[in-house]
Amino acid sequence: MLADLEELVTCESFSADYAAVARSAHVVAAQGSRLLGTSPRILDIEGVTHIQWTFGTPRVLLLGHHDTVWPIGSLTTHPWSVADGVARGPGVFDMKAGLVQMFHALASLPSLDGLCVLVTGDEETGSATSRTLIEDIARTCSATFVLEPSAPGGALKTSRKGVSLYDITVHGRAAHSGLEPEKGVNAATELAHQLLALQAIADTVTASAGPGTTITPTLMSAGTASNTVPARAELSVDVRVPNAAAQEAVDQLIRALRPRVPGARLQIDGGPNRPPLDASSSRKLFALAVEQAERLGLGPQRQAAVGGASDGNYTAGVGCPTLDGLGAVGDGAHADHEHVITAEMPARAQLLAHLVGALR
Incomplete structure (x- = not known):
């Protein structure tokens, strides 16, 4: 398993580099072919490369991704290594170890009939x-297992917040800031008003739909020169919501934003990206995981609700029961300390194999 993990980690696959993602897809395909005994379909969709194996009529979907957030060249600063039972390298935890565990789990089964394995190239x-x-595959299945990394301590992820993404553009009017500032419409000032309005939206939705909604301004820019009234300002907004009602309420309120500075105009793009993964979608599958882990002597299983989203949000969103976080045990997704506890990999693969076997 460690040799296979090294093969995947040392093939860098930064999401924004489509050529690197394509190279990674062929490495993943070759590794999966060796362990599963058959070649996959390699799908190029708008330049992004995905890999799919289908065995018979799918009833269970195993879902993962091979792209990472790490720019090409990250291996020079975060090299692959294994020391004292800890594997490190870009994407090792999120989520290349999960792919290795999945392939080895499936290789241990006497039959793969009824399974679909999908490894995407643009999850990040x-x-x-x-x-x-x-979504199309999930609609035909009775269960989805997501090989994203576990929550802290190896906990399975039984609920995830939904995600909405917005880009707010303010259109103002430029003017010389010294000679005639009164002739300008300051887009930066208008954007400041909108930042305060976004905080008010979060408070409103929390009061009506319950706690857990966050509205976070992230990227922001305004102006072109220090002596010019900004004619344009831009803001990206990351929204996380605990339930569908909160996601809908936020969307309506953001689209209802109106300019405060006379002459300014707002342009609002984006919207809901991933629906929430509700705990009800995972309840029966988590109970099955507890049962199978007990039979295997793997110890009690824990569950966690997390703020980050995954493709499991999509499968749950179309009504397919979904259990997430079945991948690696470790920590540091997207961070310098990203790592995997290697001793946990065989046990996690064994649990996945028994979960799949119990559903077929």
């Missing part, structure tokens, strides 16, 4: 090219 950027594919 929102799954724009793979969402339809994921």
